[in-house]
Amino acid sequence: MLLALLFICLFGALLLGYPVAFTLAGVSLIFGYFTFGVDLFYLLPLRIFGTMSNQILISVPLFVYMGVMLEKSGIASRLLNTMAILLGKVKGGLAISVAIVGAMLAASTGIVGATVVTMGLMSLPSMLKRGYSPEYSTGIIAASGTLGQIIPPSIVLILMGSVMNISIGDLFIAAVIPGVLLVTFYIIYVYVYAGLNPDKVPSIPKAEIDEFKKTLSFSSLLRTFVLPFVLIIAVLGSIFMGIASPTEAAGVGALAATLLTALEKKLTWKAVKESALESGSLTSMVFMILVGATAFGLVFRGLGGDEILVELIQGSDLSPYMFLALVLLGIFLAGFFIDFIEIIFIFMPVVTPIFSLYGLDLLWVAILVSLNLQTSFLTPPFGFSLFYLKGVAPKSIKTSQIYKGIIPYICIQLLLIILVITFPKLVTFLPTIME
Template identity: 40%
Template structure:
């Protein structure tokens, strides 16, 4: 076999092992080292170490010479260097800080107050509780960036209230599932930090570029919720006084001050400090982590148990992301060294695709990968395969990253592997069927495709804020 064929075999073995359920990070590292041993094998280096066996009569020296000869391969140096590179990456330093902010905010008992306040504030709008749930999801998802946590918590808080208010179960479920995924797109998104580390694109430009597409998607969701509530009132009846009471204006202002504004101020402080150049993303993440602690203390929810849980979950998730990077860097380095990357580039260039066709093909592949894989695995493992192809088609990595972030919304919403639906089904009342949840998310999935089309047709949606803040 030629080296490029070995590289393709390496990729094929990886895909098979993933579908068999092997841990992805350790599978990447194992395959990288195994195939790397072959790729970097130097018989001269190994035999120079083995020759000491004939020269040394000492048992210990002979044994160490044998071990040295066996491990005298550059793949082990590469693996150590890649591990050090990942652990010293300044961009990834923001990941544990933003994660800690999200986990501590999740445990600060803010969401129930926020949803109740927004439901009261929007009670005269069509689909008022759906609008309140969607805005709460968007704010909470932005503050946490953790899809499972947002969908689960909102399912516990908002779904029973919406069902009690006679909302259609499918409609209510779709709102919560779609709103809960927004955190991987709207800054400060953990996904965008990971993409920045994988692609070398400035994280501040990514954050600025993702703001308007994120708002466009939220706007499409709101238009759908309000429009369907007007055209089909039975799916979202107006709440009665018992379900959502009207309150005097001063009381409503006080409710907003104690629930909506604290979380909004935290998000604006974090994003504003990044976008206006007052702090690096890592420094802003530290501000957010401290702000989360202050919020939890202000709501009297900062207990040792909750703090310990937040730290544990932060460490566990950060370790998963970092080891994925180590495995991906090792795997991709060996894959490229064997000529796999060049082979793929030649294959794609031979297809004679236009830039639009290339983007459609890339997004289709990412869409399909979203069924069996998590977003972190797609960004760290498979997106770097497309990055070297972008200059060939004149595609900006910033623009490509925003399209990927929009596309990955679908990985949580597309049946039969819609993880948001399974998160919600796990805590929903028994009468809410999984098929109803699937039916509810389909219109929101269509909204994601519309948002992707808008971004492609009007690329200024992505480039406007980066150009305003940082120039062309």
């Protein structure tokens, strides 16, 4: 009963418009006191300290700084605007640009919170200014920003490989085809939607396109597209070549973004100061949500929520595919309330031996779970990516508009999960031929 009441109070507080991070932490503290008593105030600081001391999370402020510095340099926004103008005659050209740039940032960061925040800062004002509807704009931004869950260097895949004892390199390679398919499906959707709803997705005026093309040159195009790839190579290249860990690569990315800003002659003391202050503010917002999620996870387990889910899985006498479906459903539901790091360390050690007994390919299972977690990160009412976007969106953007805008992308991700279940070679093909 307390578990059910916990969800009701949390959902009710969110609907009343209270801040997500403080709602998670506040409701958890109240119910945690009735669950643990005074011991809560000993347990919770230990849990929060344990979460915050995770070395992987050190990359968050560095990647956020990289995104903010890119914004100050104008490189990312110039790439976004250039692609939008070049695709100006294409229906939904700016939204298509957002999907592509989101995929590029995902390949640079691997941190969902950082990518969603960066995309929200760069593209949302531009889309709203051009007359795109709030639902259409926030939907593609949140969906594209969450690509960091599946596109390497994904923190989810790194943790999954360590827990399931799978090669992280194989996981990165296996995620390439699903990641590319997901981006492709997003682009197809925004194009079709724009064609069917021209009033909600106005085209870029021909005069603006013609004016832009007058200033366009081969050298400017080269500069626009090469510099972001330099950043991606600096981050991913340092990982794939074994020079740096993902956390260290975040430092490489932050340094590379600073050097690129200097190359653009925009590295001033004012830019550095603003980038540091903005990075600190945004990082605090992301980590406050994480603290709230940690508190909620502690109380959720204290009330026996995780035991109920695990017993449901272990007690089921099902076929391998039915068992897989049950695990995916349980993880999907848990993803509403528990951070992906906690889900991976709670669920995967329990279910991995069972998957092995069933004879299922663990590489395939790991990619399915990662896609599933990505979907739960987007699903209302507790999708963490939606909270991150709401944190940097203009006050005129309502939570309900973000929820409405993300629904088509949830359907797309569910479609991809079904395709990967039906055609396992979408995951296993590249690792097999590269052995």
